[in-house]
Amino acid sequence: SDPSVELRKSKELFAAFPAVVAYDQRRRRGLDVVEPRDDLDYSQNFLWMTFGEEYPAEVVDAFRVSMVLYAEHSFNASTFTARVITSTESDLHSAVTGAIGALKGSLHGGANEAVMHTFNEIGIDKNESREDAAARAKAWMEAALAEKRKVMGFGHRVYKSGDSRVPSMKEALDKMIEYYGRHEMLGLYDGLEKAMAEAKDILPNLDYPAGPTYHLMGFDTDMFTPLFIASRITGWTAHIIEQRADNALIRPLSLYHGPDQREV
Ligand SMILES: CC(C)(COP(=O)(O)OP(=O)(O)OC[C@H]1O[C@@H](n2cnc3c(N)ncnc32)[C@H](O)[C@@H]1OP(=O)(O)O)[C@@H](O)C(=O)NCCC(=O)NCCS
Structure with a gap:
């Protein structure tokens, strides 16, 4: 729960996810891995590692816009999931895993x-x-x-x-x-x-x-939600760090609607 360790883990996931997505897209097409390049920025590298070619500036810009817009969006279902998991004092990777599960549904990131x-x-x-x-x-x-x-x-x-x-x-x-x-x-x-x-x-x-x-x-449809995840990892991990810094267990109550007493 040391904030500097949480930040390191967050940065590692932020760095790893584009490679996971890019390589999965290539694997699906039977293509070899393309190494990242130091002279390219995040979006240029993402497209380079996925398609093995340098995309023109217009396309890179459109991709960048999508990554920025997907990065963070307050208390949406997946971020809330990450907050709830963190609030039990579980670990960062479990919170991110739970968030992915919430995001992939078609009413959210799917x-x-x-x-x-x-x-x-x-x-x-x-x-x-x-x-x-x-x-x-x-x-x-x-x-x-x-x-x-x-x-x-x-x-x-x-x-x-x-x-x-x-x-x-x-x-x-x-x-x-x-x-x-x-x-x-x-x-x-x-x-x-x-x-x-x-x-x-x-x-x-x-x-x-x-x-x-x-x-x-040129992305396969199955890759769209993983692309969203590669970006939203920033928002999720920021929320996890914030929740951890001032934690209280998130435990909603429910309102019961039904008969006052049921015969058993
Ligand atoms: C996002 C979503 C869950 C929000 O739902 P919500 O706030 O509960 O919306 P409401 O239930 O208040 O919607 C009001 C009415 O519009 C309808 N409606 C809402 N979104 C609709 C959609 N995408 N297609 C058809 N009808 C829709 C509802 O069925 C409801 O109809 P009714 O009054 O006849 O029952 C819903 O709009 C949806 O399912 N969208 C599609 C999934 C999606 O794109 N998710 C990504 C969100 S960023």
């Missing part, structure tokens, strides 16, 4: 992958016009909402009038769409967003633009 599953379910056709893609996406959304489906990448527990992180991430996505010349993806994006706003007045969250951005960069 949503960036789920967004891509939605795009795939609608169907991505590189040769389709932006307008046609938007019309198909709109029709898909109307059908999904009629079936009372939860559409991932929309809505937020806290932000009821828009996620403040979305404009920066959407700007990064727009640049990637321009860079890769994939206007049909913008059609899908706009079509879903517009139909959701019209039908339920629910707005996108950060995972909505982040998912297609990672897709355009």
Whole structure:
């Protein structure tokens, strides 16, 4: 529980996670490990170690934006999990492991992958016009909402009038769409967003633009949530250190709703 030891462990995880993600992406493609380079910064190295090539500045910048936006976000479900585990005087690695378990669910960090599953379910056709893609996406959304489906990448527990992180991430996505010349993806994006706003007045969250951005960069969908984790390790470990410094066991009470007395 020495703060300097906790900080060292935190930095080690922050340094190790990008390599774990990059190498897992390469392993899935049967590719050899690419060593990090001292002359590259965090985002440049992450992409270099994943794809084995130096990505252009526009793409690196978009990736950097996603990493900054994902890094910390107050008392979300995974950070709260890390706080609860730390509050029992358990160790930092257990708190991070628990946080990963909470984050991977589709209502939290798993949503960036789920967004891509939605795009795939609608169907991505590189040769389709932006307008046609938007019309198909709109029709898909109307059908999904009629079936009372939860559409991932929309809505937020806290932000009821828009996620403040979305404009920066959407700007990064727009640049990637321009860079890769994939206007049909913008059609899908706009079509879903517009139909959701019209039908339920629910707005996108950060995972909505982040998912297609990672897709355009060349990441497999299964890697999107691990990318989120590689960034959020900063927020989690900062909270763990803070919790440890002034700890009290987190133990909520529940309100019982039911019969006063039950016969047994
Ligand atoms: C994030 C989330 C759990 C917040 O939920 P919440 O605060 O409980 O939202 P509410 O229950 O107040 O939502 C109000 C209504 O909108 C609906 N709604 C909310 N998000 C929705 C979504 N993504 N798709 C469809 N309907 C949605 C709810 O079903 C509810 O409908 P009802 O009144 O007919 O029952 C929810 O929006 C969601 O599941 N989103 C998808 C997962 C996601 O993208 N997670 C990443 C978050 S950063």
